[in-house]
Amino acid sequence: MIVTRFAPSPNGSLHLGHAYSAVVAHDLARETGGRFLLRIEDIDGPRSRPELAEEFRRDLEWLGLEWEEVPAQSIRLASYEAAAHELLERGYLYPCTCTRAEIEALEPRLGSQGVVYPGTCKGRLLDPDKPAALRLDVDRAMADCGELSWDDALAGRQLADPREAGDVVIVRKDAPASYHLAATLDDAADGVTLVTRGYDLFPATSIHRLLQALLGLPVPRWHHHGLLLDDSGQKLAKRRGSPSLADRRRGGENGLLLAEQLRLRKFPAGISLASA
Numbered sequence: 001m002i003v004t005r006f007a008p009s010p011n012g013s014l015h016l017g018h019a020y021s022a023v024v025a026h027d028l029a030r031e032t033g034g035r036f037l038l039r040i041e042d043i044d045g046p047r048s049r050p051e052l053a054e055e056f057r058r059d060l061e062w063l064g065l066e067w068e069e070v071p072a073q074s075i076r077l078a079s080y081e082a083a084a085h086e087l088l089e090r091g092y093l094y095p096c097t098c099t100r101a102e103i104e105a106l107e108p109r110l111g112s113q114g115v116v117y118p119g120t121c122k123g124r125l126l127d128p129d130k131p132a133a134l135r136l137d138v139d140r141a142m143a144d145c146g147e148l149s150w151d152d153a154l155a156g157r158q159l160a161d162p163r164e165a166g167d168v169v170i171v172r173k174d175a176p177a178s179y180h181l182a183a184t185l186d187d188a189a190d191g192v193t194l195v196t197r198g199y200d201l202f203p204a205t206s207i208h209r210l211l212q213a214l215l216g217l218p219v220p221r222w223h224h225h226g227l228l229l230d231d232s233g234q235k236l237a238k239r240r241g242s243p244s245l246a247d248r249r250r251g252g253e254n255g256l257l258l259a260e261q262l263r264l265r266k267f268p269a270g271i272s273l274a275s276a
Contacts, residue, residue, distance in 0.1 A: 062255030
């Protein structure tokens with residue numbers, strides 16, 4: 001049975017790109033009699049706004065989607081702490097006090113997920129009074145795990161390449177877990193068998209596959225769909241003020257019709273789909 005999920009963060013209203021992602025995940029599950037889950041990813045500190053979770057539910061109802069809601073991330077903190085402690089005890093994590101500005105000053109290389117951390121704090125004596133993140137020692141982890149692969153429903157079999165992203169943050173200075181750790185643990189706990197998300201997260205899957213190997217977690221399939229772009233060629237995003245689903249809903253737009261148009265890839269003027 002296919003189990004998919006839609007996992008928005010309540011740090012801004014949903015937009016058309018979220019609607020497309022939710023419809024894709026919902027339909028992939030329902031086509032096979034599977035389950036479509038809603039998970040609220042609410043551990044982004046003060047940026048997480050509880051009232052937006054209810055707005056998300058109303059948006060999904062407006063689109064005509066049906067779901068099962070699973071526990072939000074804010075009540076899963078113990079599982080993140082336990083996994084991070086295990087990885088730290090086994091020598092796969094190391095503390096890092098570097099700020100973003102300090103890293104950028106070193107002129108590090110750029111990878112598919114942005115700046116690649118150059119390993120400055122690895123093996124360094126650190127100041128216990130400075131806040132520290134925990135980073136994954138990818139070379140050590142890969143040496144123990146060996147070659148790993150994963151399967152994408154659209155792109156086929158992939159050889160995992162975690163080194164391309166460098167030693168990513170696993171526990172943030174300002175949050176109990178990074179996206180990499182929390183999403184990987186949550187998908188395993190929720191029994192997700194098909195991780196459906198935008199193609200912009202394709203490179204992150206190698207890190208998630210490595211974490212699954214280190215923590216003995218089940219390995220799902222992935223489905224990285226294309227992204228909706230605005231008329232400037234940029235993906236729709238909360239931070240760029242893309243029109244919200246809530247505004248469309250309150251303005252009287254027909255959500256059922258909108259969902260059907262998304263299924264048919266008939267998008268509003270100025271919106272296009274970038275193929276994966």
